[in-house]
Amino acid sequence: MKRYVGLWVLNRTMRNGIDLRKLRFFPDALSLPVKRDGLDPLPGLMKVQAEQPVKRLAELFGRGVWLVSGHDAAREVLSGGADTWSNDLGQFVSQEGRGEEEQIGGLGMTDPPLHTQLRRYLTPEFTMRRLARLQPSIEEIVRARLDAMEAASQGGQPVDVVEEFAFAIPFQVICDLLGLPVEDRSRFFELGVARFDLSGGGAGTFGAQAQTREFLIQAVKEQRHRPGDGLIGALIAEHGDELDDVTLGGIADGVFLGGYETSASMLALGTYLLATTPEAMRMLRSDAESVDRVIEELLRHLCVVQLAFLRFAKHDVVIGGMEIKEGDCVGVSLLAANRDPALGDGLDTFDPTREPTRHLAFGWGMHRCVGAELARMELRTALRMLAERFPDLAVAADIKDLEFRKLSAVYGVESLPVRLHATDDLAAV
Incomplete structure (x- = not known):
């Protein structure tokens, strides 16, 4: 497995001269699934789903670009095997003059056998048994953030949930999970948001990715000599001879990619829905089954990961009655699929009492999020403790x-x- 991520990706030849790094802006024709109206999909997206759940949006670099928004078609694409779809984004990114830290890899952007090998390393670390050891530290992290929110609200002042709660919790959890030293975390914190910002096109996104990968590769190098007590140290101890620094840095980067920004956004937007839905707040203070129901409905309704990792057709394939040509690119709108009327009635609304649906918030098939249960653990713990500590929480905007x-x-x-207590409105006057 030596250097399999770096060299396997770096040595790929470019096909048809495509290089996504050259995109300096995100094409407007492709923006429909990554824009919203508040918490909801754009009306145009749901109109497309109703009329053409598998739709050819545009042509880019001579290839068709398709949007799949219907639930059944989405499940069909996501569950498709490596004989039909490729997730290898590295084939469309020139590596000329690039350092190893700028490679394109990770579970969501690689194919078997590479994907199988990567997942084999990670899966044992994300079983419920292994994750259970994190529960006490997650509770400690959440409790500290709630205390900080209380302190910041003295005199009835509004508190910014995004800064004080939503980003701080998953960041500390991910750092604990990876085993990053406390003194290194402030720099790592600065590298997060830009990974997901598409406004600068491919250049900005891949540039931000390179910085986080470089940081984590360096962290791996240091832990070769002083192993930490987290995932990086555990993988070095168990597979040290198989994993070089670039490979292990890429694995750590994939964990960061999947577990930081996504959980932060779910906590922030989830807090908004809780603060505006008293029944949901009550249910979070109730039994475990009620808590789970609220969390699943939040995941379905918000679906902060708007678009699944892109797929590229390895041969002509028919999805939803539409013929997708070999080499075409397919994007799956997880948000639209989760609100498909085929799943039930009233899915455009947030209903914490709803029977859980077969939502796709974590994807589906072999590329389903390996950290799904960790994400659920964070959401259950943080939002339950928030509802118990501040039952009168209210949005202040x-x-x-x-x-x-x-x-x-x-x-x-x-x-x-947000205002944390019902009396805060009076105190602020």
């Missing part, structure tokens, strides 16, 4: 005044001011 991400693979809000 109109939704029209909130600044949402305009063009991002992971949807979120820049700031969310």
Whole structure:
């Protein structure tokens, strides 16, 4: 397995001269699935789903670009095997003059046998038994953030949930999981949001990725000599001879990619829905089954990962009655699929009492998020403790005044001011 991520990707030849790094902006014709109206999909996206759940959006670099928005068609694409689809984004990114830290890899962007090998290393670390050891530290992290929110609200002042709660919790959890030293975390914190911002096209996104990978590759090098007590140290101890620094840095980067921004956005937007839905707040203070029901409905309704990792057809294939040509690119709108009327009635609304649906918030098939159970653990713990500590939590701004991400693979809000107690409104006057 030596250097299999770096050299396997770096030595790939470019096909048809395509290089996504050269994109300096995100084409407007492709923006429909990564834009929203508040918390909801654009009306145009749901219109497309109703009329043509498998639709050819545009042509890019001589290839058709398709959007799949219907639930059944989405499941069909996501569950398709490596004989039909390739997730290898590295084939479309020139590596000329690039360092090893700028490679394109990770579970969501690689194919078997590479994908199989990567997942084999990670899966044992994300079993419920292994994750259970993190529960006490997650509770400690959440409790500390709730204390910080309380302190920041003295005098009835609004508190920014995004800064004080939503980003701080998953960041600390991921750092603990990876085993990153405390003194290195401030620099790592600065590298997060840009990974998912599409407004600068491919150049900005891949540049931000290179920085995080470089940071984590360096962390691996240091832990070769002083292993930490997290995932990086565990993989070095168990597979040290198989994994070089670039490979292990790439694995760590994939964990960061999947577990930081996504959980932060779910916590922020989830807090908004809880604060505006008293029944959901009550259910979170109830039994475990009620908590799980609220969390699953939040995942379905918000679906902050708007678009699944891109697939490229290895041969002509028919999906939803539409013929997709070999080499065409297919994007699956997880958000639209989760609101497909075929799954039930009223799915455009948030209903915490709803019977859980077969939502696709974590994807499906062999590329389903390996950290799904960790994400659920974080959400259950953080939002339950939030509801118990601040049962009268209220949003201190109109939704029209909130600044949402305009063009991002992971949807979120820049700031969310809240009042923690019912008396805060009087105290602030």
